[in-house]
Amino acid sequence: MTVGPKTYLRPSAAAQPLIHRWYAWPYLIAPHTGALNLRERILPILRNYLDAPERHAEALANPAFYGGPFVNPGPAGPAGVTALLEATLREGRDRLALADDIDQVQELLDRHATGGSLEPLYAQLPDTLRGCVELVYDNAHRAGCRFFEPLLYRRTASDAQHQVLSFTAAPERDQPFVYGSPVLPRAGRLDVARPFSSPLWDALFAARLDPVDARELAERLELEPDTLPDFTALFTDDAPRPAAAVEPGRVRTRFFGHAAVLVETAGAAVLLDPLIGYADDGHEHFSIADLPARLDAVVISHFHSDHFSLETLLQLRSRTDTILVPRSSGGSLQDPSLRTMLGVLGFRNVQELGELDAVRVAEDVEVVALPFLGEHADLDIRTKMVPLVRAAGRTFLFATDITPLEPRLYDLVRDTYRQLDALFIGLECVGAPLSWLYGPLLRRPAARRDNESRRLKGSDAAQADLLAQRMNAQRVFAYAMGLEPWLKHLTGSEYDPDSEQVRQSRLLVERCARRGVPAELLYIRAEHSWSAVD
Structure with missing residues (x-):
């Protein structure tokens, strides 16, 4: 074998994990929940499209219907969807049988x-x-x-033969919503069928920092010769710029979009809920290129796909020392174990945290798991936590999508910190109904009124302000609202200044200002710095 030149994986190269050609969201990855989603969500969407492709096309032409169960087949057209349906019925027999057996x-x-x-x-x-x-x-x-x-x-x-990583040299600007449409093959998209757990993905994604011989890696991945041009197009001779270091004696937070926040000191880095975009997508935001070479810990707050992104996690697997996840309830259908799933996916050091558990991930950084109320439609789901990060004497609380239903809870946890320097709180205060995510897992459909009342929503301005007051937060950041344009295909949302969520963020800023507390909506990109405290 001839040794070729070494090149870097482009910062714009996108890699989407697919199962049966659908984006690999958490409830599709787990065997039992994946079986039910395949039968109750995916097959009906495909069949509905084939019954009336024109209705799907009409719905997709209306921006108001983005985020619905409407198939955008792209160049593949109805023939591509027909082929996918036939392949899914054939290759998904075992999963479909499992779904029937769960019913039995x-x-x-x-x-x-x-x-x-x-x-x-x-x-x-x-x-x-x-x-x-x-x-x-x-x-x-x-x-x-x-x-x-x-x-x-x-x-x-859970046979891994249905797992594919689908690559493009740059992220697509206008992708269909991942819960509503499959990702079908097309020109310019390179699909590599290999288990997500394969260590070869670590070798590939490490090339974002350390160059590799792309042709030799293609051989190890057993790519067909005619796919080599598409594979080598993912690489560049240009070395990545080094990530900006943190000054000694400082603590820095960087907002990467949605709920992804990096907390850094001069010697440590913790990344929360990483759902990170790529370079060259038309927006000036932090990307994976702005992460440090090593992460002391990645913290996952809960199991929803806008907080647990396998697409991002696979790219960080080789540079992450520890992944901290909330402890599961232990085998219930609606509450799969993140630790078990990540272990199967090839992540080596995954630690579960129960309520008020604390773990020191670096000399000057500790993560504490606080209770998480709300947002899960009143289901008994325990794989969730509110991470509190103490870094060099500063304390940050990441209240993601919570609803502070019982404020006294937060009175009881004030002894976990000396001063709360910043509260990050999700203001997705509308949310989707129960069935939008959990419908395939329910033993019987919820009544319409109940389905609408049990929503996957976070706080509004009044609730967030009350929480900030009770916890004596020195600064408040509204985030995790699905507003970033490069994440639209994953969150189903986009920035609308007249939306209730954005209106509530303005109200929160006003409420905090009246109390003399700085507050802002995090959007696109943000960075803040604090002096370390002994």
């Missing part, structure tokens, strides 16, 4: 779990779930099953 277990419990022993029911479990579930009652004698998730990942339902 629930029906078995409905018929026979009337308060007596559940032991006789184990012999009636479908084969795909034998050894993978425990049948249980809660303390009101309602029956359910608990999944042994590590064992589910070993079954054929």
Whole structure:
């Protein structure tokens, strides 16, 4: 093999993880939730499109319908969607069987779990779930099953052969919404079918900082010769500029968009909820090129796809020492384990934090997990936390999408910090209804009124201001509202100065100003600096 020149992965090179040609959001990755989403969400969307492609085209022509279940097939057209549907039915047989078997277990419990022993029911479990579930009652004698998730990942339902990384040399400017449309093959898009856990992805993404022989890497990835031009187009001779260092004695926060914030001292770096855009997408924002070469920790606040981005995490796997995630409830359908999932995806040091657990990730940086109320449509979901980061004597609270339903909770946690230097709080105060995300996982549909009342929403201005007062926050930042234009295909939102969310952010700034507290809406890009405190 001839040794070729070494080049760098372009800062604009985009890499989207796909499962069955759909963007790999968390509830599609896990075997049991992925099976139900495949049957209850993906197949109906594809079939609905093929029944009336013109209706989907009409809906997509109206910006008000962006974020709905409407397929944009691009150049592939209806023939491409037909081919995808046929391939999904064929290649997704095991997952679809698992979805049917989950229903069978629930029906078995409905018929026979009337308060007596559940032991006789184990012999009636479908084969795909034998050894993978425990049948249980809660303390009101309602029956359910608990999944042994590590064992589910070993079954054929999670076969990694359906995992693809789809590359473009630059991010697409106008992508369809990821919950509503698949990513179909097209010219200029290079699809590489290899498990997300493969260490070869680490070798590829490390090339953002350290050059590689692209042709040799293509051989290791077993790419077809005719794809080599598209692969080498992802690389450049230009060395990356070094990330700007933090001055000694300072603490810096950098806002990368949505809920992604980097907290740095001169010797440590912690990244929260990384959902990070690429260079050359038409907007002047921080990108992966602005991250330090090493991250002491990545912190995931909760399981939603705008906070847990596999697309970003895969690119950081080789440069991250530790990933901190909230502790799961232990096997419930609606609450998969992030630690289990990340372990299967090839991440090596994943630590779970329960309420008020603290972990020191560097000499001068500590992360504390505070309770998280609201935003999950009243479901029993425990894989969520409000991270509090103490860095060089400064303290920052990342209240992402919470709703402070019980303010006294925050009175009880004030002893976890000396002074709260900044509160970052999500003001997505409208939110989607329960079924928008969790519909495929529900045993029966919620009544329309209940579905609308149980929303995936965060705080409004009054709630955020109350929280800031109770926690004596010295500065307030509104964020995590899905406004950044380069994230529209992931969040389904865009900046609208007349939207309720943006209006509430203005009200919050006004409320804080009346109390003499600086406040602002974080949008596109922001950086702030504090002096370290002994």
